[in-house]
Structures are given as structure tokens and as C-alpha cells.
Amino acid sequence: MTTSGxxxxxxxxxxxxxxxxxxxxxxxGVVDRVKELLGGDEHRAVGxxxxxxxxxxxxxxxxxxxxxWKLREAFETQQIMIPDDDELVQELTSLKYKVVNSNGTxxxxxxxxxxxxxxxxxxxxxxxxLTYVSEPENQAVFAVAG
Numbered sequence: 198m199t200t201s202g203x204x205x206x207x208x209x210x211x212x213x214x215x216x217x218x219x220x221x222x223x224x225x226g227v228v229d230r231v232k233e234l235l236g237g238d239e240h241r242a243v244g245x246x247x248x249x250x251x252x253x254x255x256x257x258x259x260x261x262x263x264x265x266w267k268l269r270e271a272f273e274t275q276q277i278m279i280p281d282d283d284e285l286v287q288e289l290t291s292l293k294y295k296v297v298n299s300n301g302t303x304x305x306x307x308x309x310x311x312x313x314x315x316x317x318x319x320x321x322x323x324x325x326x327l328t329y330v331s332e333p334e335n336q337a338v339f340a341v342a343g
Contacts, residue, residue: 201230208241217327220244245330247323258297258304260330265292265305267329279325288322291315 204216204227218228228244235241247261257263271277279285291314293306312318 198230200227201234204231204242205234208235214241216242217245217330218242219323219327220246221248243331245327247327247330254302255300256303258302261308261326262294262303262305264326264330265294266303268326271329282321285321285325288315288319289325292319292322 204218208214208216208231216231218224218231220228225244228242231242232239245260247259247264249260251257251260251263253263257266268277279289292311294303295306296302297304308318308323
């Protein structure tokens with residue numbers, strides 16, 4: 198409930214913004230509660246399951262891979278700046294991907310695998326990635342992963 202409250206406050210503080218929320222696991226309850234509290238404005242809370250089929254399934258194994266690739270492209274084209282946060286930088290630079298077939302399909306390492314290697318969940322990196330999974334028109338986006 199605390200996370201739901203934080204999301205609601207962030208949405209109130211940023212009119213016209215949209216929250217991208219991880220719906221896998223505990224996130225499903227957060228999405229439901231935020232949408233309930235938003236009433237007629239529930240479109241501002243978007244539940245995202247990164248295990249679902251990518252928009253470009255030939256290139257990406259799932260939405261997680263697609264989101265991280267878009268994030269990578271944003272860094273490469275200098276369309277993004279991040280705060281000076283050692284934990285976020287460490288997570289972003291530690292995640293791995295691989296090409297899984299002869300078509301060149303990209304798959305990110307599983308979150309559980311990353312947790313084992315890093316000793317913790319890459320929640321900061323995942324939150325940033327969620328902002329790149331879908332592209333709302335003319336809206337500020339923030340994300341919550343857990």
C-alpha cells in the first residue's frame with residue numbers, strides 16, 4: 198500500500214504523467230490499487246508484464262529485451278541522462294543479453310539469474326527500462342519495479 202501511495206503522489210505531482218508498473222508478482226496489487234484510486238483517470242497507470250511477447254518478436258524474445266534495447270539506444274543517441282547513482286549505474290552495466298537463434302533474436306538474462314550474480318534484484322535498472330517498454334504520446338513517464 199505504501200508503494201501505491203507513492204505512485205499516486207507522483208502522479209498528482211506531475212499532471213499528465215503516466216506510471217508504468219511491473220505487474221509480475223506483488224506489482225499486480227499495486228496496479229489494481231492505483232487504478233482504483235485514480236477512478237476515471239486509470240489510464241495513467243499502465244501495468245506491464247515484461248515476459249509478454251515483444252512488439253517486434255523477431256528481434257526480441259519478450260518485452261524485457263525490447264525495453265532494455267530501447268533504453269540502450271537512448272543512451273547511445275544521448276537522449277537520456279541519469280542521476281549520479283552508483284547503484285543504478287552498477288545495475289545497468291552488469292545486466293547481460295544474448296542472441297538466442299539464427300534470426301538474431303535478443304534475450305536479456307532472466308531476472309533471477311541477474312539477482313544471483315548481483316546479490317540483489319536489479320530493481321532500479323528495471324524501473325528505468327519500464328519507461329521504454331511502451332511509448333505514450335506527449336506524457337512524462339515514471340516506473341516502479343519490484
